Amino acid sequence: MTISNRLHFHDFQPALGDIKDDVLSGLQTEQKVIAPKYFYDAHGSKLFDRICRLPEYYLTRTEIGLLKQYGSEIAECIGSGATLFELGSGSSSKIRLLLDAVRPSIYVPMDISKEHLFGAASSLANDYDWLEIHAVCIDYSNSWQLPRSLQGNRRIAYFPGSSIGNLHDNEAHALLKRIAELVGVDGGLLIGVDLIKNVKLLEAAYNDRQQVTAAFNKNLLTRLNRELNADFRLERFEHQAFYNRDMNRIEMHLSSICSQFIQVAGQRFHFRAGETIHTENSYKYSIAGFHQLALRSGFAAVKVWVDRDNLFSIHYLESRR
Template sequence: MNVSFFDDHPKPADIRAEVLRGLALPEKRIPPKFFYDEPGSRLFDAICELPEYYPTRTEIGILRQYGGEMAELLGHDVVLIELGSGSSLKIRTLLEALRPRVYIPVDISREHLLRSAESLAAAFPEIEVRAACADYSRPFHLPLSEADQPRAAFFPGSSVGNFEPADAEAFLRRVGDFLGPGGHLLIGVDLRKSEDILHSAYNDAAGVTAAFNLNLLTRINRELEGSFDPAAFHHSAFFNPHDSRIEMHLVSNAPQDVLVAGETFRFSEGESIHTECSYKYGIDDFHALARRAGFESVRVWTDDAQLFSVHGLRRQED
């Protein structure tokens, strides 16, 4: 099997420091990347299959309809880097159309990444697979050499919306740096839409998104000697129209003290941990952000209902 593994996973001390720093803020926050331990990754896969959760099936539909055009834009015989690979639902469609010579999936969830990489290596034996376990929200190393040209990147799932806009710009600049001038990026971007559709997508009737959010507390208990009682918190997700974003929170049901890594954090009733933002963009707004980060728009593909968009960007020449 033509697959290799490169481990740049965040160290336990780094995770501890970031979680403690977030819980000490006046408005407590924990980055959404910490959702993705093994149980969290499985729960997110389940979310993607929910009837209320439109982004995954809509993006897959766009990829199936326009995959040939996307492959022509990215160019054949490329080194393809997928950021936040997770499961292999979307990338299979692109790999079938593109057939790159090297595929580098990047994800923070080690076990999930390995399973997906091995499955794809078996399905596409002619493609060299180099799995890289890393936190792409900050600078990280990729298993690349000078010979790995030309390069293209795929960033599906509207994960760019999890960044604050200034952080999204910085992230895109880093992507542009490893692609190099003329390199292409295929990126999923969730579009502005009815608040009712958004509310249902993040508050599903089966409670899977709530379980996904609350699993973060279980992970902290396991890895950081936490004393969270998940039953003492509840999931809250709502649309913030001022910032054009969905916010997810874990809300304390009563006053309580919680121990994490030897430190005590006090919660009042109704106080929350802000666990995720998901910004929704207009197409022109996202193009403006991409330009500030050094990319120019080449193509945009959307579904008929204009729920979701996939953008083909080119890194500008220096």
């Protein structure tokens, strides 16, 4: 769909049946699980924007600080006139720093939340009158087929916010391989990666005092009630987030505070008191560990930028395909 001569919208949003199948399958496993991509309905996306502004949530402000401090070096690596893809673009706040520094010919924000994506892309189109924008509503965690109109030009992918940490090792490997195929020969990837650090600092970031993260986690149940005719009672579940040292990851769960039965899409599920739905992982990396993952996924490390407190890193990788 063409909105204007500079703004185009491509809707590949997952069908309701896809969500239903994923959720029912996840609730039937021994450890109940729902993929974190389903956090991002319109309200969930707004709650995540609030999380990014919380004092405990160091990730966003540290990444923005790195983009501001090293913007010229990043631009030198990427070069101008490229087609720039952003996976999980959200409110598109960080990309403005990159657009100003890099000045790509085409910008392709990719996000699963259609309403949020359309609003952010429209705002960017108003503010950047020299930029062609192709907004793509898509589940980038699965295989994708992008519009043919995006062929040509050197391709650069941008994957901010350490979203790669939401994926298990095999999932992260598969996604990086797809990104390597997307950008092709001479293409690149700029990616934010959270680092292993003090456990108290990590756990505070996911257990904020204002309980916005708890609301974000529970909003998943509200979405299931609305879209899958479920009957979750939010007051019967509590938010849990803790660091798993063995796996180097933060885990987020929704824990049932009592024994109860829940209906979801016509199916009945029993929850024991204390039983959880595992809703998200956030893996933390060492620099060397991430570079090893990148290398076996088709990328060679070119440059890495780290803040002075060693909280967060931004990597520029080049495709080896």
